Amino acid sequence: MSASFSNIETAYRQRTPASARLFEEACRVLPAGLTHDSRATQPYPVYVARASGPRKWDVDGNEYVDYFGGHGALLLGHSHPEVVQAVQQQMVAGTHWGASHELEVRWAELVSRRCAAPLRHHPRSLHPGQDSRRWPAWRSGCRTQGRHGAARCDGGTISQA
16 A cells, blocks of 8 residues: 555656745745645645636646635636636726725625525624634624624634524
8 A cells, every 4th residue: 555655656746846846945934835734735735827717737737626616715716707807807996995885885785685584684794813703792792782693604604693
């Protein structure tokens, strides 16, 4: 069995020399050579150069089916033409206004239409750091005021107050 694993690793190393070089560079400037623990693979991670639809290509030109899908964020795949067009339009208008704007109203309307009836009242997006730590207090406050319908997405699960 170890010979089989050895053969798999040998083939991987032969197909991915540029990824190996990038990993060596990354180890000099990043803890464990990684920016995210989910990329920790042996003997080193694949370094991706581009992606389109459900596929991605590494820096060595090898093609892969992307089963990660941006950790669930890329339901339409990489570089979907409508998403690219929308992003390009928004980049021209500005990237982070730090102020209220019409698009957040349209987002809330969309969420309200797509959620179950108890969630229709005032969708709110919380920062994953400090705001989400306030979740227990938020839920308690909703309950004591007789309000229902607070929801939290946490790692793919939705909690309701």
